[in-house]
Amino acid sequence: ILNVEQSPQSLHVQEGDSTNFTCSFPSSNFYALHWYRWETAKSPEALFVMTLNGDEKKKGRISATLNTKEGYSYLYIKGSQPEDSATYLCAFGAGSYQLTFGKGTKLSVIP
Amino acid sequence: EAGVAQSPRYKIIEKRQSVAFWCNPISGHATLYWYQQILGQGPKLLIQFQNNGVVDDSQLPKDRFSAERLKGVDSTLKIQPAKLEDSAVYLCASSLAGGPAYEQYFGPGTRLTVT
Numbered sequence: 001i002l003n004v005e006q007s008p009q010s011l012h013v014q015e016g017d018s019t020n021f022t023c024s025f026p027s028s029n030f031y032a033l034h035w036y037r038w039e040t041a042k043s044p045e046a047l048f049v050m051t052l053n054g055d056e057k058k059k060g061r062i063s064a065t066l067n068t069k070e071g072y073s074y075l076y077i078k079g080s081q082p083e084d085s086a087t088y089l090c091a092f093g094a095g096s097y098q099l100t101f102g103k104g105t106k107l108s109v110i111p
Numbered sequence: 112e113a114g115v116a117q118s119p120r121y122k123i124i125e126k127r128q129s130v131a132f133w134c135n136p137i138s139g140h141a142t143l144y145w146y147q148q149i150l151g152q153g154p155k156l157l158i159q160f161q162n163n164g165v166v167d168d169s170q171l172p173k174d175r176f177s178a179e180r181l182k183g184v185d186s187t188l189k190i191q192p193a194k195l196e197d198s199a200v201y202l203c204a205s206s207l208a209g210g211p212a213y214e215q216y217f218g219p220g221t222r223l224t225v226t
Contacts, residue, residue: 098156
């Protein structure tokens with residue numbers, strides 16, 4: 001069983017604040033790391049799929065970094081907005097087909 | 112492009128009853144996944160299809176859960192009989208192909224409550 005840990009479990013930030021979350025995963029047999037955003041009553045939406053050590057990806061105000069040697073990825077949100085309120089899931093892919101998901105970080109942005 | 116469709120969105124049943132969920136993936140996606148997400152946990156893969164063949168069903172409780180993918184397109188997931196611990200959100204996802212580097216596209220899920 002692969003262990004994928006996300007921290008913090010939840011956080012509240014003020015509108016305009018920048019924030020970041022962590023995803024920790026096994027450093028061996030790495031294949032891919034996914035980030036998804038899941039808003040209440042909607043479908044989980046892919047943010048990034050990263051496969052190379054040192055990868056940095058950006059989409060608007062959201063960016064992510066990847067360190068496969070030490071087994072972690074950071075997700076950054078710059079200038080949080082209320083519409084960023086969601087649960088952010090990371091998922092680790094090893095050599096097999098299956099993705100192992102973390103429990104998620106629930107972000108609430110207070111206007 | 113139409114997304115992944117799932118129905119029903121919500122279902123409430125009593126324990127020992129049966130229930131079925133339906134999923135229509137994105138057109139052209141060869142790989143289809145069913146996940147179970149229990150409150151407070153991350154989604155757990157139940158079964159993965161490649162076209163109409165099963166790739167991984169190692170975490171599917173086969174004594175009560177079954178799934179099929181008709182003609183490599185739509186899929187149904189059935190629970191018979193349901194237990195209280197089956198209360199969860201059941202997510203369907205699809206991707207162009209199998210393999211962990213492919214982005215998965217999710218449906219809105221079915222929230223099942225077993226009383």
